[in-house]
Amino acid sequence: MKKQMKRRDFLKLLAGAASIAPKGAAAQTTTKIYRLAAFTAGGVGAMAPSSPSGSLILKAMGEHGYTVGQNLEYQPFGGDMQLAHLPELARDIVAQKFDAVIVAGWPPAAALKGTGVPTVVASGAGDPVATGLVASLAHPGGNVTGISDNAATLSTKRLDLLKQAVPSIHKVAMLWNKNDVGMTMRYQASADAAKALDVTVQPLGVGEPNDFSDAFSAMDQDPPDAVLMVSDALTILNRKRVLDYVAAHRLPAIYENDPLVRDGGLMSYGADLKESYGHAASLVDRIFKGASPADLPFEEPTHYLFVVNLKTANSIGLKISPTVLALADEVIE
Numbered sequence: 159m160k161k162q163m164k165r166r167d168f169l170k171l172l173a174g175a176a177s178i179a180p181k182g183a184a185a186q187t188t189t190k191i192y193r194l195a196a197f198t199a200g201g202v203g204a205m206a207p208s209s210p211s212g213s214l215i216l217k218a219m220g221e222h223g224y225t226v227g228q229n230l231e232y233q234p235f236g237g238d239m240q241l242a243h244l245p246e247l248a249r250d251i252v253a254q255k256f257d258a259v260i261v262a263g264w265p266p267a268a269a270l271k272g273t274g275v276p277t278v279v280a281s282g283a284g285d286p287v288a289t290g291l292v293a294s295l296a297h298p299g300g301n302v303t304g305i306s307d308n309a310a311t312l313s314t315k316r317l318d319l320l321k322q323a324v325p326s327i328h329k330v331a332m333l334w335n336k337n338d339v340g341m342t343m344r345y346q347a348s349a350d351a352a353k354a355l356d357v358t359v360q361p362l363g364v365g366e367p368n369d370f371s372d373a374f375s376a377m378d379q380d381p382p383d384a385v386l387m388v389s390d391a392l393t394i395l396n397r398k399r400v401l402d403y404v405a406a407h408r409l410p411a412i413y414e415n416d417p418l419v420r421d422g423g424l425m426s427y428g429a430d431l432k433e434s435y436g437h438a439a440s441l442v443d444r445i446f447k448g449a450s451p452a453d454l455p456f457e458e459p460t461h462y463l464f465v466v467n468l469k470t471a472n473s474i475g476l477k478i479s480p481t482v483l484a485l486a487d488e489v490i491e
Contacts, residue, residue: 192224192446193231195256197266199244199338200391202236205262210417214432215260215280218439224446237266239366239392241337244269251275258445260438261304263391264340267291271302276445279304279456280438281431282390284340286456295456303441303451305434306458312414313348316427317355319464320384320412323425323482327383327410329358333373333400334388336363341390348386370396374403385411389418389428397421408474416465419490424474425466429459463487 196205196215206212207226216232224230235251237244248269251259258276261267264283271277271291279286279302286306292298295306321327330352334345342363349359360382362373377385385404387393393400401422404411413419414428437457444454467490471478483489 189229191229191231192258193233193254193256194219194224194442195251195254195259196232196234197247197251197259197261197270198235198391199237199239199241199263199265200395201238202234204236204391204394205234205260207232207234211262211280211431211435214435215439218436219442221436222439222443224443235266237391239395241265248273248275258442260442264289264291264338265391267302267304268339271300274301276451277302277304278438278441278445278451279306281305281429281434282340284309284344288343289339292456297452298454298456299452301451303454303456305429305437306456307429308458309344309347312428312462313344314351314354315462316386316412316414317348317351317357319425319427319482319485320386320410321355321357322485323466323478324384324410324476327357329360329382329384331360331362331373331377331382331385332388333362333364333370333385333393335365335390335392337365338390338392341388344388348388364392364396366392367396370399374399377403377407381407382409385409387411387413387418389414394418397423405470405473410474410476416463416488419465419467419470422470423467424470424476425464427464428462430461430463433461434459465490 198204207216226232235247237247244265252273252275260278260280262280262282267279267283286292291302332345332348335341352359362376364370364373387400397418411424413423413426416426419426441454464486465488466486
C-alpha cells in the first residue's frame with residue numbers, strides 16, 4: 159500500500175510538472191511564423207522591405223508585435239506593369255499559402271479576388287464597391303478588405319486647391335492609367351469635379367511607358383494651364399518624366415501623395431500614407447488572429463495632407479498666396 163501511494167504521488171507530481179513546464183518551452187519552440195505577401199502591379203522593389211511602402215508596412219506590423227525573422231515572414235511580389243501577368247502571380251501567392259496579402263492598387267486586388275487568400279488593400283484602389291471588388295464597404299463579403307477613398311471629394315479638393323494657388327487656371331491636363339479601372343474612375347471623378355469648378359479637362363490616358371511621350375506631345379500641341387496626375391504604379395514609375403516635363407514648361411501641377419512633392423512636385427493633397435498603411439497592418443493583425451476579411455469593413459482615411467514645395471513654386475515663377483500656404487500641413491522650403 160505504501161509503495162502504491164508513492165507511485166500515485168509520483169504520477170500526480172509528474173502530471174503537474176507536465177501541465178506547467180511546456181507553457182514556456184512550447185512558446186519558444188512552436189511560435190507561429192505568419193506569412194505576409196505584398197503585391198503591386200509595379201516592380202517588386204516597390205514593396206521591398208527597404209522601399210517607402212515596405213518600410214511603412216513593416217514598421218506598422220512591428221507596432222502589432224510582428225518582427226521579420228521572429229514571427230513574421232514578408233515577401234514582395236511585383237508585376238512590372240505587365241497586367242496580364244498578375245493572375246499568374248496571384249496563383250503563385252495562393253500556392254505558397256500566405257496567411258494574408260497587402261496590396262497597393264486595384265489590379266493586384268482584382269487578381270486576388272475570389273482566390274480565398276485574405277487580401278488587404280493599403281492604398282490606391284479607389285472605390286472598391288464601384289470597381290466590383292466588394293459587395294459593400296460595411297460588409298465586403300469576400301476575401302478582400304482594406305482602405306478606401308472618396309474619389310469625388312478628394313478630386314474636388316485637389317482642383318480647388320490648385321485653382322486657389324493659381325486662380326488663372328482654365329484648362330487642366332489629367333494623366334492617369336487608362337488600363338486601371340480604379341484609376342479610370344478616379345479620373346472621371348476628377349473630370350466631373352473640374353466641370354463644377356468651370357475648368358476644362360484635357361484627358362491624357364496612358365497605358366504603358368511609351369504613352370507618356372504621346373501625352374507630352376499632346377500638351378505641346380495644346381498647352382494646358384496646369385496638370386493633375388492620378389497616382390498608380392504606372393504613373394509613379396514614370397514620375398520623373400512628368401516632374402521634368404512640368405518643370406521645363408513651368409506648369410503648376412498637383413499630385414495625390416506627398417512623396418511626389420518631396421521628389422520635386424509643386425503640391426499634393428491626399429491620404430496620409432503612414433496612417434493608411436497603419437490601418438492596413440491593423441486589419442492584417444486581425445486576420446492573423448482569426449478574423450475573416452468578409453466581416454471586416456473597409457475603412458476610410460481620417461487624415462489628409464496638403465503639402466506645398468515652395469522651392470518648386472519659385473522655380474516656375476509662381477507666387478503662392480499666404481492664404482493658401484496657411485492651409486498646408488507642410489511647406490517644403
